Every structure is written in C-alpha cells, then in structure tokens.
Amino acid sequence: ETGVTQTPRHLVMGMTNKKSLKCEQHLGHNAMYWYKQSAKKPLELMFVYNFKEQTENNSVPSRFSPECPNSSHLFLHLHTLQPEDSALYLCASSQVVGASGYTFGSGTRLTVV
C-alpha cells in the first residue's frame, strides 16, 4: 500500500456509459495528478492539481473531466469514451507540484467496449 488508493481497480464500460474513477491520498500532499498508461505509449500526464486548483490540462479530450474537491481526493469522470481510451489510469500525488518523487496508486484498468 503506497498511501494513494485508487478505485475501482478494474472497470469495463460501454461507449455510452458515464463512470468515475476515484483517487484518495492521506499523505498530506498538496499536488495530485492523473496519468494514462497505454499499451503503445509511455506514461502520459493528463491533469495536474495544486492545492485543489487545476494547473495543467495536457490537451486531454473533454470526455475526460477531472474534479478535485479537496487536496486528498481526485476524481476522473468519464463520458462517451472510445475503445482507444482503454488503458491503465494512474493517480499520483506529491508534496508540491514538480518537487520530489511522486507516489502512485495501483491504477484503474479501464476497458471500453
């Protein structure tokens, strides 16, 4: 257990479904991130939150909608996804943005059918 918990661990959804991924950390970190890890690309940064404020959206399609209600929780809302969105979605946190190593969760394995 790394201190960053992601749920669910596995998710299968249809292209018309709406689902949400959840990430929770109680490490006292102020920065949280969503990364996408797919079979054909290296880890890709999606979103960065610093003190609950979104500081970066790395050209992510609007069918992915992040939410950060507080420094400990991060959500990724999914809507009308495509099969190519199937991937491992990883949440990470760090004390501050860009500093020191990130702590990653175990990820949510998403399959879009």
Next chain:
Amino acid sequence: GESVGLHLPTLSVQEGDNSIINCAYSNSASDYFIWYKQESGKGPQFIIDIRSNMDKRQGQRVTVLLNKTVKHLSLQIAATQPGDSAVYFCAESVFGGSQGNLIFGKGTKLSVKP
C-alpha cells in the same frame, strides 16, 4: 501495470549479477531525474532521484549516474534479486517548474533468472 505491447527493451540477468539500465533524456533544461520501478499489477514506485548538480547518487543496492553532456542516465542494481524483476522507467523534469510534470521514458523490462 505492465506496458504490454510497447515492445520494451528487455534486460535479462542472472540472480546475483549487477544490472545496468540506461536511459537517454530529451530536454537539456531538465534538472531533476527519477527512476521508478513498476511491478505487474502495480503503479510505479519511486526508487531513487538525482538533481543535475550531482553526477552520482547511491541508495540501498542502487546507484544512479547522470551524464549531462550526453543527456544520459543509468540505474545500477547490485546483486540483482528475483524481486527486482519489473519494468524500470526514468523520468525527467524541471525541478519546481510551473508545469511540474514528469516526462517518462518508455521503460526497460528487467528479468532476473534464478
């Protein structure tokens, strides 16, 4: 958590031997580098980091070497054990930069033969 299908470079070593995993980074402005280990079914796990004002840093059984001239980073694992089998990623960033994001390499799969 494995990067299946990415055709990762693979390093196969005998248990007890030393392993060296290499990484070329792209941004000459990067001044902070991290090595991560990712085991199957898990997220990446921090191993060791190094700032650009250093060229070597040692941890427990691991050493990271940085050559800024050729933008090259390496991870040395001493006395490799079966539990070291995983995919290893290097990551670069500008420390404390406004973007704050890490840029990850594609990874190297380390297989340890007993």
